[in-house]
Amino acid sequence: MKRLPGALRQGLIRCHDCGALAKQETVPHPCPVCGSPLQARIPDSLTRTMAFLLSGYALYVPANLFPIMTVTRFGVGEPHTILGGILALIDGEMLPIAILVFIASILVPLLKLLGLTLLWLCVFYRWQVNARRWTLMYRMIAFVGRWSMLDIFMISILISLVDLGGVAQVLAGPAATAFAAVVVITLFAAKSFDPRLIWDHQTHDERRIRLRNPRRLAE
């Protein structure tokens, strides 16, 4: 049974950009392969992640309360919030698209914020968890985040096409800026979180994996 030690425990630092390993003693110097600064873990990872998360939560409120766009038909304006736009899609009998927009604009940002908060708590309070599963959760959060930009792109296309003066016009609302900020901020939050911190605090990670997944580690 081969144990898998963490590189840092062996005095080695993985370069964040090129993946080269360097001895810990080289630290004030940049990576010899790619020239980026060597850091064992993302510096101030928890502090930065929490700062982004709090701003994300704060902006999530105006993003959902204010209208994200206003549809004007024959001079009559009709502001839509994100949820209102989804309801309009359901009324128009476009249920699959409504579900898609609901997932991308409401579910994903919220689950991202909550999931990253859980990960943050897990590292901060040194919970003993199935680190493999929690790393998978982090990976999924980091992957799905970009798809929330869907609503922003859709609005930019709508307002450029539907610009027919008094007949029909779509204007972007104040929530668009807030929502775009939520997406960017949660992307930054996911980027500043270092999943290796989950593993650093596990005292029995090798044994846990061996119990649950005997074949993975056997060489």
Add this chain to the structure above:
Amino acid sequence: MRARPKLQLEACPECDALLRPAALVDGDKAHCPRCGFLLQRAQKNSIERSLALSVAGLLLFVPANCLPLVGIKFLGNAKDGILLSGVAALYGEGMWAVATLVFLSSMLFPLVNILLSLAISLHLYLNRPNRYLRHWMRWLQHLDEWAMLEVYTLGIIVACVKLSSMADLHFGLGLYAFVGLLLVTVALAASLDRTLFWQRIDALRRKPA
């Protein structure tokens, strides 16, 4: 005479497990045994493919940006939309922050990614050292996740479905170029084997001039 290979190790970027790199055959995937992270996907002719795909991407970038993507006809009014017109409309409404974000993620970063991939793979293909290679590679890795052509494509689809009930839509030539560009950039991201590229960049740097 066979040179004895130096003991090389690698570490998983997501769980820091210290690993001995597997010798991959083309098409193989290496996963971290501890956390399951996809460490490397070995590609056949990674450098040549990346070079070819970045040239194709550059060629498609021009029509995808200059030709109309979607046109709309509504009560006798007709309007065509190109990629930039969405950005311009946002900017015109005073939403410069959102306009900048859309411009960066749908136009500038995809272009910069293609140019960087082209520059790097061309240098590796010709075996030409360049002291900026490692900086380009770093930029490419950092900018990669901010290019969101695939999300933009989904945005076009959703916008078209929304409009289809109230107006006549027609798809322009630019849309075909745009979808082509999307496919090329996805293939480019898959064919560019970062581990291999870093090894080659490091080897070129050590090569005596």
